[in-house]
Amino acid sequence: MILYFSATGNSAYVANRIGKGIGDTVVDLFDKIRENDFSELCAERPWVIVVPTYAWRIPHIVRKWIENTTFTGNHDMYFVMTCGGNIGNAGKYLEKLCLKKKMNYLGCMGITMPENYIALFSTPTQEKALQIIDKAEPVIDQAINYIKNDKKFPQMDVSFKDNMNSGIVNDLFYPMFVHAKNFFATSDCIACGKCANVCPLNNICIENGKPVWGNACTHCMACICHCPKEAIEYGKHSQGLTRYICEKKVL
Template identity: 70%
Template sequence: MILYFSGTGNSAYVAKRIGKMINDEVVHLFEKIKDNDFSPLQSKRPWVIVVPTYAWRIPRIVEYWLKNTPLQGNQDIYFVMTCGGSIGNAGKYIEKLCQNIKMNNRGCMEIIMPENYIAMFSTPTKEEASKIIDRAEKVIDLAAVCIKNGQSFKHPNVSFNDKISSSVINKLFYPLFVHAKKFYVLDDCISCGKCANVCPLHNIQLSNGKPVWGNQCTHCMACISRCPKEAIEYGKHSKGLPRYTCENVKKLEE
């Protein structure tokens, strides 16, 4: 069974591509995380977790869900992480997680996809995004073949900077940067409520038809990226930047 979490579609695309190649069930964790649903899941086939990279590790909300949700049946588990640049030393912390949840870690695969973290980095144009995804296809295929053949992913080379990024910087990143204080809405807002609907943590409420952010933000960028009117900004950084969502997901489903 393939379980994925995705704010802007990168991990959704990778999960569904792998699912088609190995003919396995694909489940979005959005509703389960949103509803605090920790009911056991059952699979006779290996588990595949597809997630974005948050500060060079898997998202904490996904890690919390995995620690609290029994994955029954097959005890092998693969991790596939999408990123804009690098997953750092995420594999070390995945190994610790697998020991914690008593699963057999079959490794972690890095797949570089278009940058979606508009709060800090520049997002690509449609043309740039398309080229990046084209380059990622071979790596997605490789991940699928390994899983289908029961092969573990190869251990990536880890640099000193990778180790620092996934340890020291990750610990500082969440309290210093992962908050919703800089989100605000423009007059272009049409009060459609989509931002609230796509938030995995019930962190957005509508007040007088306008979104108000709470204190549980995980920086998935779903609200700002999926707003149909591009009426949400993040401080000054997001101004003028294209809103990125993975259009290939729709093409895959056609």
């Protein structure tokens, strides 16, 4: 069973590619995370968790969901992480997570996809994004082949910088930067409510015709990238930048 969390479509695309490649069920975790649904799941085939990379590890909201969910049937677990650059030493923490869950860790593979973290970086044009996805296709195929043949993902070389990024940088990044204080809606907002609907943490509500953010933000960028009027900004940084949504679909 392939389980994925995706805010702007990168991980959804990869998950569906893998699902089609190995002929297995694909499940979107959005509603489960949003509703704190930790009900038991069962699969006869290996588990494949596909998620974006947040500060060189899996998103905290996905880790929390895994920690609180019971997985029965097959005990093998693969991780696939989409990223704008690299996944650091995320595998170290995923191996510990699997040990805690009494699952058999079969490795983690990073797949470079278009950057969506508009809070800090620049996002690509649609043309550039499709070029990046095209380059990712062979890596997705490699992941499919490993899973189909019940082989562990190859272990990556890990540098001192990778250890620091996935360790102390991740630990500091969340409390220092992951908040919703810089989000605001411009006068272009039409109060459609889409930002609230795509928030995995129910952190946005519409008040007096404008979105209001709470304190549970995970910086997934779903609200700012899905706004049909591009009426949401993240401070001054996002102004003038392309909003990114993965337009490519699995045929």
